[in-house]
Amino acid sequence: xxxxxxxxxxxxxxxxxxxxxxxxxxxxxxxxxxxxxxxxxxxxxxxxxxxxxxxxxxxxxxxxxxxxxxxxxxxxxxxxxxxxxxxxxxxxxxxxxxxxxxxxxxxxxxxxxxxxxxxxxxxxxxxxxxxxxxxxxxxxxxxxxxxxxxxxxxxxxxxxxxxxxxxxxxxxxxxxxxxxxxxxxxxxxxxxxxxxxxxxxxxxxxxxxxxxxxxxxxxxxxxxxxxxxxxxxxxxxxxxxxxxxxxxxxxxxxxxxxxxxxxxxxxxxxxxxxxxxxxxxxxxxxxxxxxxxxxxxxxxxxxxxxxxxxxxxxxxxxxxxxxxxxxxxxxxxxxxxxxxxxxxxxxxxxxxxxxxxxxxxxxx
Amino acid sequence: xxxxxxxxxxxxxxxxxxxxxxxxxxxxxxxxxxxxxxxxxxxxxxxxxxxxxxxxxxxxxxxxxxxxxxxxxxxxxxxxxxxxxxxxxxxxxxxxxxxxxxxxxxxxxxxxxxxxxxxxxxxxxxxxxxxxxxxxxxxxxxxxxxxxxxxxxxxxxxxxxxxxxxxxxxxxxxxxxxxxxxxxxxxxxxxxxxxxxxxxxxxxxxxxxxxxxxxxxxxxxxxxxxxxxxxxxxxxxxxxxxxxxxxxxxxxxxxxxxxxxxxxxxxxxxxxxxxxxxxxxxxxxxxxxxxxxxxxxxxxxxxxxxxxxxxxxxxxxxxxxxxxxxxxxxxxxxxxxxxxxxxxxxxxxxxxxxxxxxxxxxxxxxxxxxxxxxxxxxxxxxxxxxxxxxxxxxxxxxxxxxxxxxxxxxxxxxxxxxxxxxxxxxxxxxxxxxxxxxxxxxxxxxxxxxxxxxxxxxxxxxxxxxxxxxxxxxxxxxxxxxxxxxxxxxxxx
Numbered sequence: 001x002x003x004x005x006x007x008x009x010x011x012x013x014x015x016x017x018x019x020x021x022x023x024x025x026x027x028x029x030x031x032x033x034x035x036x037x038x039x040x041x042x043x044x045x046x047x048x049x050x051x052x053x054x055x056x057x058x059x060x061x062x063x064x065x066x067x068x069x070x071x072x073x074x075x076x077x078x079x080x081x082x083x084x085x086x087x088x089x090x091x092x093x094x095x096x097x098x099x100x101x102x103x104x105x106x107x108x109x110x111x112x113x114x115x116x117x118x119x120x121x122x123x124x125x126x127x128x129x130x131x132x133x134x135x136x137x138x139x140x141x142x143x144x145x146x147x148x149x150x151x152x153x154x155x156x157x158x159x160x161x162x163x164x165x166x167x168x169x170x171x172x173x174x175x176x177x178x179x180x181x182x183x184x185x186x187x188x189x190x191x192x193x194x195x196x197x198x199x200x201x202x203x204x205x206x207x208x209x210x211x212x213x214x215x216x217x218x219x220x221x222x223x224x225x226x227x228x229x230x231x232x233x234x235x236x237x238x239x240x241x242x243x244x245x246x247x248x249x250x251x252x253x254x255x256x257x258x259x260x261x262x263x264x265x266x267x268x269x270x271x272x273x274x275x276x277x278x279x280x281x282x283x284x285x286x287x288x289x290x291x292x293x294x295x296x297x298x299x300x301x302x303x304x305x306x307x308x309x310x311x312x313x314x315x316x317x318x319x320x321x322x323x324x325x326x327x328x329x330x331x332x333x334x335x336x337x338x339x340x341x342x343x344x345x346x347x348x349x350x351x352x353x354x355x356x357x358x359x360x361x362x363x364x
Numbered sequence: 365x366x367x368x369x370x371x372x373x374x375x376x377x378x379x380x381x382x383x384x385x386x387x388x389x390x391x392x393x394x395x396x397x398x399x400x401x402x403x404x405x406x407x408x409x410x411x412x413x414x415x416x417x418x419x420x421x422x423x424x425x426x427x428x429x430x431x432x433x434x435x436x437x438x439x440x441x442x443x444x445x446x447x448x449x450x451x452x453x454x455x456x457x458x459x460x461x462x463x464x465x466x467x468x469x470x471x472x473x474x475x476x477x478x479x480x481x482x483x484x485x486x487x488x489x490x491x492x493x494x495x496x497x498x499x500x501x502x503x504x505x506x507x508x509x510x511x512x513x514x515x516x517x518x519x520x521x522x523x524x525x526x527x528x529x530x531x532x533x534x535x536x537x538x539x540x541x542x543x544x545x546x547x548x549x550x551x552x553x554x555x556x557x558x559x560x561x562x563x564x565x566x567x568x569x570x571x572x573x574x575x576x577x578x579x580x581x582x583x584x585x586x587x588x589x590x591x592x593x594x595x596x597x598x599x600x601x602x603x604x605x606x607x608x609x610x611x612x613x614x615x616x617x618x619x620x621x622x623x624x625x626x627x628x629x630x631x632x633x634x635x636x637x638x639x640x641x642x643x644x645x646x647x648x649x650x651x652x653x654x655x656x657x658x659x660x661x662x663x664x665x666x667x668x669x670x671x672x673x674x675x676x677x678x679x680x681x682x683x684x685x686x687x688x689x690x691x692x693x694x695x696x697x698x699x700x701x702x703x704x705x706x707x708x709x710x711x712x713x714x715x716x717x718x719x720x721x722x723x724x725x726x727x728x729x730x731x732x733x734x735x736x737x738x739x740x741x742x743x744x745x746x747x748x749x750x751x752x753x754x755x756x757x758x759x760x761x762x763x764x765x766x767x768x769x770x771x772x773x774x775x776x777x778x779x780x781x782x783x784x785x786x787x788x789x790x791x792x793x794x795x796x797x798x799x800x801x802x803x804x805x806x807x808x809x810x811x812x813x814x815x816x817x818x819x820x821x822x823x824x825x826x827x828x829x830x831x832x833x834x835x836x837x838x839x840x841x842x843x844x845x846x847x848x849x850x851x852x853x854x855x856x857x
Contacts, residue, residue, distance in 0.1 A: 136727040309752040311562045321562045325852035341717025342750025
């Protein structure tokens with residue numbers, strides 16, 4: 001099969017399963033493309049079958065390159081898939097080592113978003129590529145965590161590489177490319193994000209990864225299907241446990257019951273992942289803040305290990321509200337505390353030297 | 365013969381004298397000709413029938429003459445039945461039934477066909493005009509209390525005959541009773557009744573002290589509305605002249621005016637029309653909710669439910685303190701020096717960020733909900749705080765400080781601003797630059813711009829709030845602590 005024909009076939013943008021069965025039936029990519037040119041393929045307009053040169057031009061305009069199965073640069077881990085994509089369209093970096101996939105529902109809770117970001121930061125800090133889908137919710141949160149920790153993020157799209165969906169993640173997409181990540185798809189440039197393109201896309205996400213972390217998944221939904229297929233592909237499954245009566249956590253809890261490894265925190269995840277992927281490629285970088293926080297700030301940080309409202313913080317510490325609010329702003333400016341939807345949360349575990357263990361809340 | 369009586373009209377919320385001139389031809393004609401000129405509306409033209417019947421019912425003749433009534437100034441559109449009484453008095457004087465000197469009064473009232481006088485709105489305006497001219501003011505006795513708020517010499521009358529007797533000095537008319545001046549309506553909500561909500565309490569105190577607009581975000585049932593209703597209770601008392609302005613605005617809106625010391629509190633529903641909120645209507649413009657809340661609090665509950673175009677039209681009036689309304693032949697300025705308090709859910713279902721109840725909104729619908737709020741209006745809120753749901757422990761606990769205690773602190777802080785010449789809410793960039801700041805404030809704000817994405821406008825907002833926090837503490841120089849608290853209070857959304 002010539003590369004030209006394979007490229008032309010990929011540019012038809014058919015469902016990957018249909019492409020595979022057509023090639024099997026007719027013998028080669030070239031044969032299928034010829035059929036398409038003669039108008040013999042249902043749903044394919046013969047006038048829109050593009051020649052190889054035309055395809056190369058489109059790739060250049062979209063700023064991406066084609067990587068063919070079986071050639072150098074094609075990720076070996078994808079060989080585990082029964083139906084690996086014949087051609088991958090890549091922008092940025094296509095990591096050769098297996099990464100870690102973080103997947104979950106688009107309709108996540110604040111808990112899910114927080115955990116996804118924490119997992120993203122931990123995976124990135126350990127130096128493993130993080131693979132996800134750029135969707136709203138868990139995907140986006142995990143990738144934002146990657147960027148915060150200066151890691152390598154890999155996005156697998158369900159559309160052409162010049163079509164960023166959802167549009168509000170354009171900045172995230174650009175940031176990932178700018179920080180040494182990659183954007184991968186098996187669909188040619190210009191492909192719209194039709195709903196049916198996402199399930200085949202999900203096999204690439206798990207395919208590129210040695211382990212799959214499910215942060216939040218309902219019983220119905222793509223995240224759980226991805227996880228189960230990943231299990232069938234021999235990927236190690238991790239799942240973040242959640243409240244048993246919360247819809248968005250039911251899928252994860254089911255996975256844990258069926259043998260997935262529960263994630264008990266970011267550090268726990270890194271420990272578990274290092275059994276699969278080997279020791280972290282980078283040493284975990286603890287951000288040490290130059291000036292250790294003083295009494296009030298320290299107390300606020302210690303009390304904000306769990307998400308907490310400023311009111312409850314003031315009540316728990318017995319401090320006046322203005323004092324607590326000033327401390328909150330100070331810590332937020334120092335990057336040690338985040339305020340999201342009115343809840344405060346200390347970021348990362350503070351260096352052991354500066355804060356006593358949980359429970360030992362110092363006075364003012 | 366020619367005679368004139370003065371009455372009053374409201375232009376916007378300002379009372380203006382209207383001279384009712386009546387001329388009766390000397391020669392009897394075959395047919396009665398009765399014309400009213402001077403931009404009358406349909407209800408004033410109907411006055412001809414009412415006035416004629418009332419004069420006859422009172423026992424006077426109505427001869428067939430050419431009668432012309434002019435309402436001056438002639439270019440001001442006039443509306444309503446309030447000119448019946450002055451027209452009747454003027455016509456009677458023109459007939460020679462009453463002496464000319466007896467029409468030196470300000471009169472206002474609608475006539476019934478049997479000659480009785482009904483009170484109309486505008487009594488307060490008539491009283492104010494009368495007070496300025498030093499003339500007695502004659503109104504329907506039902507409207508006596510309203511007109512008496514002006515402090516002028518007001519007399520209530522029950523019929524046209526009664527009015528003639530008052531004008532000619534044969535009867536003193538009804539005098540206002542001593543307790544006619546309205547008392548304060550009870551405080552809407554006292555802060556003492558609010559449990560928990562320490563941050564939000566602090567925010568409304570700061571907002572009240574600096575006149576800052578305040579946005580409360582939180583799940584349903586958190587107490588946002590209650591907090592907003594507590595706001596008028598911690599604002600300083602109105603001065604007597606401010607209170608009269610407030611009463612005038614209410615009278616102009618056709619509502620019973622109340623002269624009290626408490627600033628008004630208005631909370632229009634999100635389905636209200638633009639005219640109901642901004643003012644307007646056909647013919648003579650009437651004030652809307654913005655003006656009824658003048659010198660007080662305008663509360664917009666469920667801010668995201670208000671139509672975007674309406675919120676956009678609010679921006680300029682809120683900034684300038686005036687709503688300008690132009691209609692054919694008349695344009696008025698309604699005052700709206702309001703403090704805006706708005707409440708919103710963090711997302712359509714209301715539970716985003718709640719620790720106990722999961723949010724059921726899709727991220728997309730949250731984004732859409734937020735975009736409706738975002739933009740220039742949101743920038744007007746110096747303070748944005750999250751109001752969490754209150755737990756059982758706090759509900760069982762004690763309430764907080766009563767409103768009166770907070771009000772005294774607010775009054776002190778406002779006193780300091782009064783000395784500087786302007787409320788902190790209205791401090792512009794140059795004025796802010798001219799205030800004393802501690803040396804570390806610049807670095808703090810620069811860090812905030814860098815790390816929290818603070819905008820240039822946000823920079824000013826934080827400084828305004830910080831100045832108010834310093835005023836509450838009585839500090840001459842705004843310090844880093846003040847700026848840090850202001851940063852934390854600018855947070856939600």
